[in-house]
Structures are given as C-alpha cells and as structure tokens.
Amino acid sequence: MEDEKFDCIIVGGGVAGCAAAKVLADNNMKILLVEKGEWTGSKNVSGGVLYGPTPWEIFPELKNTLENPPFERFINRRRLSFMSDDSSFSIDYKSQKYDNVPYNGVSVLRSKFDRWLGEQVEESIAKSDFAEDSFVATEVMVEELIIKDGKVCGIRAGEDEFESDCVILAEGVNSLLTRSIGLQKEIVDAKYVATGIKEVWQYDQDLLEAKFQLDGLEGVSNEFVGCTKGIEGGGFLYTNKDSISLGLVLGIKDLRDSNETVYDLLDSFKDHTSIKPLLKGGKMVEYSAHVVPVGDIDMIPKQLYTDGAVVVGDAAGLVLNTGKSIEGMNLAMESGRQAALAIIEAKKKRDFSKASLKSYQDRLSESYVMKDLRNFQGAFHFIHNPDMFKKYPDLVNSIMNDVFLVDGQEKKKTRDIIKKAVDESDLSYWDLMKTSIQGGLSL
C-alpha cells in the first residue's frame, strides 16, 4: 500500500478517529486509519459514559447489538454525591424516560467499545469502492507528519511513509503531532488538564445488579465532589455489565501544588463509608490512568485546521464540563464526523488547503459541540471555584447531619441548623449568596 495515495489518513483509533473513518468510508473515500495499539481502543481509557445520540447516528449498527452490545449499560439513573470525610449527601434521579434508544448515555470500556468501532469501520470499508485499498492498520506508531511546501501530506511510521491529501489528527490529549505542526501549543499548561485514575472492579453479574439495583441493561452513573482533599476534581463510579469503573479525576496543576499522591487519594476515596461496602464481593481487575482536558475553552486551539490537516477530539481539547456531567467522547465523535464531512467537500473541490478545510471549524462552530462549550464556560468556571472541592461539600454534610440527627436534645429548626453550619464553616453568607447567584446564572 506504500505506493498508493490516500484521500485521508486518520491518526488514532479512538472514538473521534473511528467516527471520522466511518463517515469517510461510508462516503466512498479512500482512507487509512492508523492506531498505535494492538487494536483500536487497546490503549484507550475513559471514565466513562458516552452521552447522547451522536454515536447512534454515526454507527446506526449499534441498535442491532442490544442483545450483546459493545457498550456496557445504558444510564437511566444519575447520582451526584457531595462527600465530606465521614458523610455523603446525594442527589439521585432515575427515569424510564432514559430507557430507549438512542440512550441518553451508555457506560463504555474503551478497549472493548473502540475495538467494535474499528470493526465497523472495516465493514464500511469492505462495502466501499476502496474495499481493497482502504485499511485499518494497527500497531502503527506515527512518528511524524510529512510536510511538503508547508502542507501536511502524509505520515511516517518507522521506515514506512504513507501519503494522503489530508490527515485527521485524532491522536488524543497527548497530542504530539498536533503540537509538532503548531496547531496546539508545544507545552499545554497543567491547568488545562487533569489526570484520570481508575480501577475496574468485577463482580458476579447478579451480585452487581443486586448491589446497584439494576434491571437488565440499565446502569447508574455516580459523580462525587468533596473526595479530593480540596484538589480540583472529583470521583466517579459507573456500572458496566459485570463490573464498575471507579476513580478520580484530579487537576494536574492543583496536584502539583499540593502534597497529595494520586494513589493515596484513590485509596482514601475507596475507603469512604459510601464506597467501601460497594467493593465487597468484587475483585480489582484493571488499573489505568489517562490525562483528560478539563473543559476550559482556552485550551482549544483558535484554529483547528491547517494546510492538509485538521484536529479532532481530545487532541483539540474538546471536553464539556457543565457541572451536571462531563462530556468528551460524544464531542470527539461529533468533531470526527464534522471533519469527515468537511474533507468530503474538500475532495469534491480538489482543494485541501487551509482555506478549504476551514469549513471543518465552521461546521463545528455551528454544531452543539462549540455551542455548548461557549454557553457553559461560566459553569466550568463556577464549578472550578476552589471552595467547591471541599468547603461546600463539607457544609452540605454538616447541615444534613443536623437535619437528620436525633440526640435526645431539643431539636433545632432548619434555619438555625444552616446558621450554625455556616458559622462553623470557612464560608460567609456573602460567599453563599455569590455562589448561588453565579450557579443560578451559569449552570
């Protein structure tokens, strides 16, 4: 295949790269999807819940898999828990309105899920005009982009060089190639990224379903704040088919400035009274970690395209943090789709210049990806108020403790409970008022 020039080379077999490759193959483009791991997804990690209809639109085959889906469970129950050292207060919502395809969210284990996506790309290739000339190539680590006359026109992996009209950079958050051509800053500041650290605990499936009150394919997602010793971030627990994904996401700048150690923070989270009993009867079967963009729009390159290349997904920093959920994979897939559509247009015009590929960014700007990112920057900054990671969760638990307390003493009215809790906290009424107004406006 060395002599053949591809319409498009996609670097990275994650959700963004597979989505782009699928759309391109479905539209009869001659493509090469390269993945450095053993299979698409084999080096990929996420929390993770994949939200919304985008995956179902790009991979309509998903709805035929419900007997044995490549995802884990659909999420029809959402919990948000505020933790103090010894207590936790949760908001818990479950609805049958979330029971239908396309699901509002599905839990995924990326090594399984992205592998399936890669297989779908191969099936689309087989049905295309380039069944013999398009490829999904694994164990190919792209070392550099080939640049001629200032235009990206291929990739080099070891001794092998592959040429193409354009390249989609779907290489993930550790975006060395994107940085090498100046689409992303050479050094991405620690304040824009967090470390996700995760354990997968496996159970007998009946035990898991009993523990988490699950029926059939339904699942629960639980996010936690207050479990990070004041460090920017939070915890997560997602139910998979016969396991849970449990972990923390920790802001790297805050971590650097603290004295905390990531695995000690994870241990202390697992030892919390609302987590520890859940692990009984389970077995830790996989330990993983990955950097994740925190959702600050300032991390996203102003320009997501150049001559012969576009950047998508985590490599572009496309993560949305609304305070209600963290969305990354759906944004990645949507950006992959929009990049593919822009490239299909570019092929018709036989123009892969910067001016032509700008249509990718225009498309993305008009899609929910950039609209949500712009609309929810206030929410992002609101929940990154440092008080959110310790003082507020402590305050909420201190109030709830007195609300439910029966101690043989004269009971206090709620108003007095709140006054006592605020007086005992480091927060002032002014802080509370400011926070409620900001929260009301931004969330």
Added chain:
Amino acid sequence: MSMSVKDRLATNKTKLSKKPHITVETDICDTTCTHKCTTRVCPAKCFEIVNDKMAFQYEDCIECGTCLHACDQGAVSWKFPESGHGITFRLG
C-alpha cells in the same frame, strides 16, 4: 482495601520496548526543581526518590501523559513507545 501500585499494575499487560519512550533529565529534578511533583502525580510510580536522587524507570509506564503535563521544569521528554509496544488495556 489498599493495594500497592505494583499489585495494581500487575493487572495490566505490557510489551516492553528495549528503548525507553520517556527520558528524564534527573539532574534538573535533583538541582533546580523544588516540588518533585512527578513522584506524587505519576499513577504508575515511575518516579521515585532513591538515596536523595530522582530515579525514573519507564517499564511500569501506562502512557497516561501526566508527567508530560505536570513537569514544568523541562525535565521530561515524552513519546509513545515504538510500534507494537507498551500498554494494552483489556478493558480500558
């Protein structure tokens, strides 16, 4: 409930490359760096202080990228392992 990082890492499958994909100028860590944050933030404990000196090993690396972003001293040169090597997650 607490497990050592070594035991945790034992659940993973890695095909080790002979060439280190990450190199660390430990002289910088030992002299000008005041926080030595990599010893705390690396989830795989690849950075440790041994006899008052920074010691780095790439063998346990799970390619997360934390040190790439956490080190603000210019001590970490970060790449992915060569084709066909490094971590493989069964679940991910």
